[in-house]
Amino acid sequence: MNFSLEIKYEIIKKQKNNEQIINFLNGFIVGKANFDLNQNILLIIKDNYIKEKIIAFLKQLKYEYIVEANNLVIKSYNSVLQKNITKLSSFFAGIFCASGTISNLTKTSYHLSLSSPNEIFIDDIKEKLNSYSFGFNKYHYQKKYYLYIKKQEKIADFLKAIEAIDSFFKFEDNIIQRDYENNNNRLNNIDYSNIEKIAKAHNEYLQNIEFIEKNKLQYHFNERELIFFKLIKENYGDSLNAYVEALAEKGIIITKGGLNHWIIKLRKVVKSYK
Structure with missing residues (x-):
């Protein structure tokens, strides 16, 4: 019916x-x-x-x-x-x-x-x-x-x-159920989009780190920055918050903004040699 x-x-x-x-x-x-x-x-x-x-x-x-x-x-x-x-x-x-x-x-x-x-x-x-x-x-x-x-x-x-x-x-129940499913799908799409962006960014980090190691360009960076790059290699896919906490355990206190600055520096050094 x-x-x-x-x-x-x-x-x-x-x-x-x-x-x-x-x-x-x-x-x-x-x-x-x-x-x-x-x-x-x-x-x-x-x-x-x-x-x-x-x-x-x-x-x-x-x-x-x-x-x-x-x-x-x-x-x-x-x-x-x-x-x-x-x-x-x-x-x-x-x-x-x-x-x-x-x-x-x-x-x-x-x-x-x-x-x-x-x-x-x-x-x-x-x-x-x-x-x-x-x-x-x-x-x-x-x-x-x-x-x-x-x-x-x-x-x-x-x-x-x-x-x-x-x-x-x-x-009314149908409206509520449909809204729930639509919101769920929207959240899943957002999550998938974020995952794609994070994966793309981390691939770029790894490629840049491998480039400086292969071309012996580590002298452009200080010890703290090199420790951060090592963390990226060992903990692929972690968030910047996770890197901030891991560095703090090693006695390196820095914000997410500071880490972004190091990543930008890494990108610029690699670009200057390509």
């Missing part, structure tokens, strides 16, 4: 009393319905569970309807559609159950959309939703009008608004 359907099953189960059901049905009709010349509501519901729940709601409210395969016909929309929405959470839940989609949690980006075949309805929905700062945008595609948001915090807020609490926590 995809994440969109999980949310739809969760929210449709929560509609219990008549007020919730009336508002939910109004949202569902707004999101899915077409109307015939006799002012009947035409619904095509492919998911059997959702269709059974909608039929149960209609029975509970004593609305007249006809079932024809996947088609559900509700008689006289004027007696069904309410002008005053009294429970927005159920109304928005109905819209999502009818036409909503959300990107699966395996996707690398987030996207939630609602739709309706009726532009008047979609404009009204947009105005209602954006009065709560959701920031829904609208577009038209293949005879339907869509509203969508992409910001993860707005999607999370919408899931809370339609009282899809289990789905909200699942969505």
